[in-house]
Amino acid sequence: MIPPSFDYAAPTTVDEAVGVLAEAGEDAKVIAGGQSLIPLLRMRFAAPSTLVDLGGIASLREVRDDGDALVIGAMVTHAAVLRDPLVNEHLPLLVSATETVADRQVRHRGTFAGSLAHADPAGDLPAVALVLGASMEIAGPGGRRVVPASEFFVDYLTSAVAADEVLVSVRVPKQGAWVGSYQKFNRVAQGWALVGVAAMVRRENGSIAEARVGLTNMASTPLRATATEQALAGADSREAIGAAAARVAEGTNPSDDLLGSADYRRHLAGVLTKRAVAGLV
Amino acid sequence: MTTTEIGSPRRRKEDARLITGRTTWTENVTLPGMLHLAILRSPLAHARITSIDVSPALETKGVVAAFSGRDVADVQGSLPCAWPVTEDMVHPDRPPIAVDEVRFMGEAVAVVAARSRAAALDAIAAIEVDYEPLPAVLDMEQAIAEGADLVHAGKGTNKGYTWVFDSAEAGTGGDAGAAIDDAEVVIRRRYVQQRLIPAFMEPRSVVVDPTGDVYTMWSATQIPHILRFLLAVVTGTPEHKVRVIAPDVGGGFGGKLQVTPEELIAFVAAKRLGKPVKYTESRSESLVSAHHGRDVIQDIELAARRDGTVTGLRVKLLANMGAYMGLVGPGVPILGAFMYNAIYKFPAYRFECSGVFTNTTITDAYRGAGRPEATYAIERIMDELAVELGLDPLEVRSRNWINADEFPFTTVCGLAYDSGDYAKATDRAKELFGYDELRQEQQARRDSGDSVQLGIGISTYTEMCGLAPSRVLGALRYGAGGWETASVRMLPTGRVEVVTGTSPHGQGHETAWSQIVADQLGVAFDDVEVLHGDTRTSYKGLDTYGSRSLAVGGIALYNACQKVIENAKPIAAHMLECDPADLEFTGGQFRVRGNPDGGKSLADCALAVFAAHDLPDGIEPTLDADAVYDPVNFSFPHGTHLCATEVDTETGSVTIRKYVAVDDIGRVINPLIVDGQVHGGIAQGIAQALFEEAVYDADGNLMTGTFVDYTLPTAADLPAFVTDRTESPAPDHPLGTKGVGEAGTIASTPAVVNAIVDALRPMGVNDIAMPCTPERVWRAVQGGAA
Amino acid sequence: MTRVSIKVDGVDYEDDVEPRTLLVHHLRESLGKVGTVVGCDTSNCGACTVLMSDADGHQQGVKSCAVLAVQAADREITTIEGLSGPDNTLHPVQRAFHEAHGLQCGFCTPGMIMAAVDLLRENSDPSEQEIREGLEGNLCRCTGYQNIVRAVRAASEEIRHGRAEAEPAPPSQLAGEDQTPDSGLPRQSVPDETIPQPVP
Numbered sequence A: 001m002i003p004p005s006f007d008y009a010a011p012t013t014v015d016e017a018v019g020v021l022a023e024a025g026e027d028a029k030v031i032a033g034g035q036s037l038i039p040l041l042r043m044r045f046a047a048p049s050t051l052v053d054l055g056g057i058a059s060l061r062e063v064r065d066d067g068d069a070l071v072i073g074a075m076v077t078h079a080a081v082l083r084d085p086l087v088n089e090h091l092p093l094l095v096s097a098t099e100t101v102a103d104r105q106v107r108h109r110g111t112f113a114g115s116l117a118h119a120d121p122a123g124d125l126p127a128v129a130l131v132l133g134a135s136m137e138i139a140g141p142g143g144r145r146v147v148p149a150s151e152f153f154v155d156y157l158t159s160a161v162a163a164d165e166v167l168v169s170v171r172v173p174k175q176g177a178w179v180g181s182y183q184k185f186n187r188v189a190q191g192w193a194l195v196g197v198a199a200m201v202r203r204e205n206g207s208i209a210e211a212r213v214g215l216t217n218m219a220s221t222p223l224r225a226t227a228t229e230q231a232l233a234g235a236d237s238r239e240a241i242g243a244a245a246a247r248v249a250e251g252t253n254p255s256d257d258l259l260g261s262a263d264y265r266r267h268l269a270g271v272l273t274k275r276a277v278a279g280l281v
Numbered sequence B: 001m002t003t004t005e006i007g008s009p010r011r012r013k014e015d016a017r018l019i020t021g022r023t024t025w026t027e028n029v030t031l032p033g034m035l036h037l038a039i040l041r042s043p044l045a046h047a048r049i050t051s052i053d054v055s056p057a058l059e060t061k062g063v064v065a066a067f068s069g070r071d072v073a074d075v076q077g078s079l080p081c082a083w084p085v086t087e088d089m090v091h092p093d094r095p096p097i098a099v100d101e102v103r104f105m106g107e108a109v110a111v112v113a114a115r116s117r118a119a120a121l122d123a124i125a126a127i128e129v130d131y132e133p134l135p136a137v138l139d140m141e142q143a144i145a146e147g148a149d150l151v152h153a154g155k156g157t158n159k160g161y162t163w164v165f166d167s168a169e170a171g172t173g174g175d176a177g178a179a180i181d182d183a184e185v186v187i188r189r190r191y192v193q194q195r196l197i198p199a200f201m202e203p204r205s206v207v208v209d210p211t212g213d214v215y216t217m218w219s220a221t222q223i224p225h226i227l228r229f230l231l232a233v234v235t236g237t238p239e240h241k242v243r244v245i246a247p248d249v250g251g252g253f254g255g256k257l258q259v260t261p262e263e264l265i266a267f268v269a270a271k272r273l274g275k276p277v278k279y280t281e282s283r284s285e286s287l288v289s290a291h292h293g294r295d296v297i298q299d300i301e302l303a304a305r306r307d308g309t310v311t312g313l314r315v316k317l318l319a320n321m322g323a324y325m326g327l328v329g330p331g332v333p334i335l336g337a338f339m340y341n342a343i344y345k346f347p348a349y350r351f352e353c354s355g356v357f358t359n360t361t362i363t364d365a366y367r368g369a370g371r372p373e374a375t376y377a378i379e380r381i382m383d384e385l386a387v388e389l390g391l392d393p394l395e396v397r398s399r400n401w402i403n404a405d406e407f408p409f410t411t412v413c414g415l416a417y418d419s420g421d422y423a424k425a426t427d428r429a430k431e432l433f434g435y436d437e438l439r440q441e442q443q444a445r446r447d448s449g450d451s452v453q454l455g456i457g458i459s460t461y462t463e464m465c466g467l468a469p470s471r472v473l474g475a476l477r478y479g480a481g482g483w484e485t486a487s488v489r490m491l492p493t494g495r496v497e498v499v500t501g502t503s504p505h506g507q508g509h510e511t512a513w514s515q516i517v518a519d520q521l522g523v524a525f526d527d528v529e530v531l532h533g534d535t536r537t538s539y540k541g542l543d544t545y546g547s548r549s550l551a552v553g554g555i556a557l558y559n560a561c562q563k564v565i566e567n568a569k570p571i572a573a574h575m576l577e578c579d580p581a582d583l584e585f586t587g588g589q590f591r592v593r594g595n596p597d598g599g600k601s602l603a604d605c606a607l608a609v610f611a612a613h614d615l616p617d618g619i620e621p622t623l624d625a626d627a628v629y630d631p632v633n634f635s636f637p638h639g640t641h642l643c644a645t646e647v648d649t650e651t652g653s654v655t656i657r658k659y660v661a662v663d664d665i666g667r668v669i670n671p672l673i674v675d676g677q678v679h680g681g682i683a684q685g686i687a688q689a690l691f692e693e694a695v696y697d698a699d700g701n702l703m704t705g706t707f708v709d710y711t712l713p714t715a716a717d718l719p720a721f722v723t724d725r726t727e728s729p730a731p732d733h734p735l736g737t738k739g740v741g742e743a744g745t746i747a748s749t750p751a752v753v754n755a756i757v758d759a760l761r762p763m764g765v766n767d768i769a770m771p772c773t774p775e776r777v778w779r780a781v782q783g784g785a786a
Numbered sequence C: 001m002t003r004v005s006i007k008v009d010g011v012d013y014e015d016d017v018e019p020r021t022l023l024v025h026h027l028r029e030s031l032g033k034v035g036t037v038v039g040c041d042t043s044n045c046g047a048c049t050v051l052m053s054d055a056d057g058h059q060q061g062v063k064s065c066a067v068l069a070v071q072a073a074d075r076e077i078t079t080i081e082g083l084s085g086p087d088n089t090l091h092p093v094q095r096a097f098h099e100a101h102g103l104q105c106g107f108c109t110p111g112m113i114m115a116a117v118d119l120l121r122e123n124s125d126p127s128e129q130e131i132r133e134g135l136e137g138n139l140c141r142c143t144g145y146q147n148i149v150r151a152v153r154a155a156s157e158e159i160r161h162g163r164a165e166a167e168p169a170p171p172s173q174l175a176g177e178d179q180t181p182d183s184g185l186p187r188q189s190v191p192d193e194t195i196p197q198p199v200p
């Protein structure tokens, strides 16, 4: 299939992009890697009036060391994340989660920021951004603002980025003493996550001092499993981890769909959490 | 006969163009002034079309024409069904473009022709259609219940036909009902063959050129010859004015064994507009509108003695036809009817199948067509019998199977199995598999309560290949014969052109046919060109499906080669100044018997007839020969497949740890091609067991309409397969070959499911519906454990 | 319409394209590069895979159905038709697909070969598992992937060691299935075949 007609703009600065968006009106859309948007256009599930391509904005392709965090530009692709030395050194969780995203070709074009902006509940990286404590820098007609990951994912396919705004970069605190694991469960290699669990722990004296658990596809947005996180603090045995993991579905609202029932998703989340955390201690 | 080519793993001729992108897919055909078609399809499963207005489409930029079903009602004809399995089969009209009523989601409703594909797609969105929804009939059992809503109101029933075979009535065996009543053990099971989508990788595409003296159609089809014949019949076009070309075709698996609405629509549009037209489906159109496969409910009753000897089998099927009868759709379950007794000496058998209409895409042939369903059911239930009797599943099988010294063996269906050695294939498979070691590991995992359990699945199968003796097809009310043709043309330079009536789309006929010719005629492999798929060069043939091409077309080719040699003999004798009776033909040379030197090659003879200056009196100056071969029997390949699965009882996910296939397909022309066929077949069978299912929601919307939801396995989802062969040559075939196209698909599905069930047996699991998704497996574990 | 110039298989092309035109359609319909094919509408099948340079000029595998032609402006693209070397010698991956029977109908093949080329550029010695995962963006309905995996293994050997050393390995011994007889019949070697080359 072929997308419906649209106009096309290729700005070379973020300000220019914001200007074009303002001019083009509500039906304009940003295109980053296009790996989610172009298939939607081909199926004619989206019909933007104008596409504003961020591909020509060189500054968005950078990964920058910002002291205790890395700043990942909006056009940094999944493939660039995987090979970037800074990301490999400071954000190994992001690397291992990104390896599970799509396939080589898609990772060559699709972007980390685009995955977040797209806010697909089955996307792997939103839950990871959540547990990493990322924050998003957004540019709009009113200037720039920063939104923490905890407030960024608003609803199904809806992020805090408004139609006239551009997600400029993602600031991700370095993992430091935290170790992490991403467990993705899918039926076939190409499949999206039925459920995914991003877990991070900080260990002290052989037990878990602090834990963060983020869930993919357990609601219309990615979630933190707070009950489990609290129960994991101080956990020092497999049994304790298992008991904490068993609470992971509390407060979730997974869908019942072709891929799996809500019950099964709740069950899987528990198993994956147990496996993720057990692998970290 | 010297054989150097046959049996050798020749790299394929067809690869050269395929690996360099120099292919002629139908979608690559572009003609001057060509218009592009787009089809508006029904979003509803069942509705009356109360009004339709195509005029807004005509106002869209680039649009040349737009029409609805009503606009072409008098010329579009009705899609054919070539297999009315019973005299009273219900065969509703099926206009290519729906006229008053749509009966499945995806049915064509209107067509636009435009100067570009994009313009055509833009325009179909502008067409205005009003539908009055009608109740969608989806469940087969509800469909045949009293008072059910009807798919075709005018027909008064959703039951298309009921077809029965009973060995007592046919005189080929005993009374299955009596056997069941008297049995020491009866196992009753219901198995469901989920709906599958053939999902060939090349979307269907059709180009029609109405300019010139004939109508030329390029189509991504498996059946150019059948298509030409039926196009002529359905549209009333004189047959000699229709030419069909199947250029490079990207896979079929039965899915392109169809005369499609799209082909007729393109034909009608081109005729009307006087311009070449092209239509290529998108993948989502393909998944919703190209025919589906399987979708059968199987109720099986197996009667046995306590020692494991089976005394009778009764099979009752409901086969989902979809909304209409497809080209051979009604016959698909009938092809399976003769295979439920599989490799076994069952004494009594009854089979009954009803074809049921529902508001879904039509079903028709998909790799194996009827035979995988049969093999699945019998191989699953043989395992259940083993469990019931506390026997090893291989033991139960060997107590019932036909022994090597009992061939030819006439089965309870009346088929004469030609040859085979089931024990030999099974022994070889066990050896490659490490059967005993894996059984030990299984026990160890059971004992330790490992969360990952190991299961071993067995599938011993046979199939009937080489469709088919024409008389048998006639007796089954199939509309055509089962012969195949070949022509061998000797060019003056000694090169050879072969014209075959088969129509390959991945099977490598150009290579295998060249190997046969090279050996028979003693010419070089590279000096043979195989022509196919264009009804101008290959005017006669019955195309490629049902593992028939080599088993039937290969013999035609062999026979044509023998005729060429016979034609050349008097000419060679004339040149050698001897009596033809004194000549022998070896290694491509005619020589006087007993005299190793000074022979004449076929090329010499070819040049001699080209010049024709000095030929024996009364000889026609040609070596060329045609042959048509109508098989006397089917051929019956067989084999044993073993599968080990690891089942994660916590998540339900299944990993194939080891897969061994030992197939006996008679003699092998090209082992490389054979291995490829087996690998691909196994992959498709595993995909049925684990991954694929076409799902409709309660309103009849296809939920698996893209490759996101209709999950085909990738390389990362499949294991490496261990394959080997035993060899029982086909006695009815001069080359001894049997057919391999469907073997892997037929054997692998039950092997995988048997393995999963075997892993979970101690938890009380005795069945899991296909595809065995992690959730289903997990639920079975939960249910079993509870 | 937007004016774009794209270098494809070594040739510069400059065209006016509608922004909505997918790269694969531009390649096929405007530039006649019909070797690259379309198999789906959700960017799952990988049949359309080509190599395209990124902003830094590195060529990498992309699905040309998930790239707009306008996004490919000023980039360099290699399709299956441009993979052969000077004198039209086959690329080792093309040759390996032929040798190992890594294709049947051949529809997935252009994309599969390009994806394999892309994989081998990043990892010249992939294991069987790495090959399987590296090709997860490509669907093949015919081969069951086994001979594709073998072909990629064989190509990797050839690329690393040059042709002469890699040659003797028969396909059945690759891909981590050493114990696989795979064929009950002996596989006598056949003469090295000449593959007819396109006339440039």
Ligand SMILES: Cc1cc2nc3c(=O)[nH]c(=O)nc-3n(C[C@H](O)[C@H](O)[C@H](O)COP(=O)(O)OP(=O)(O)OC[C@H]3O[C@@H](n4cnc5c(N)ncnc54)[C@H](O)[C@@H]3O)c2cc1C
Binding pocket: A029, A030, A031, A032, A033, A034, A035, A036, A037, A038, A039, A054, A074, A100, A101, A102, A103, A106, A109, A110, A111, A112, A113, A114, A115, A117, A118, A122, A123, A124, A125, A161, A165, A166, A167, A168, A190, A191, A192, A193, C042, C043, C044, C066
């Ligand atoms: C076959 C296939 C399989 C996939 N599998 C997975 C998977 O397993 N897991 C997974 O997580 N993802 C998967 N994806 C999606 C992939 O990760 C995409 O790259 C990602 O979702 C979107 O990134 P993008 O840069 O391509 O965004 P685009 O497609 O360009 O944009 C997506 C949406 O986000 C908006 N957007 C993007 N960037 C910005 C920005 N900087 N500012 C404002 N708005 C923006 C766009 O307007 C659009 O609405 C898959 C995609 C494909 C085609």
Ligand code: FES
Binding pocket: C037, C038, C039, C040, C041, C042, C043, C044, C045, C046, C047, C048, C049, C063, C064, C065, C066
């Ligand atoms: S056409 Fe299927 S991925 Fe591009």
Ligand code: FES
Binding pocket: B201, B250, B251, B506, C102, C103, C104, C105, C106, C107, C108, C109, C139, C140, C141, C142, C143
């Ligand atoms: S060779 Fe046919 S799809 Fe791969």
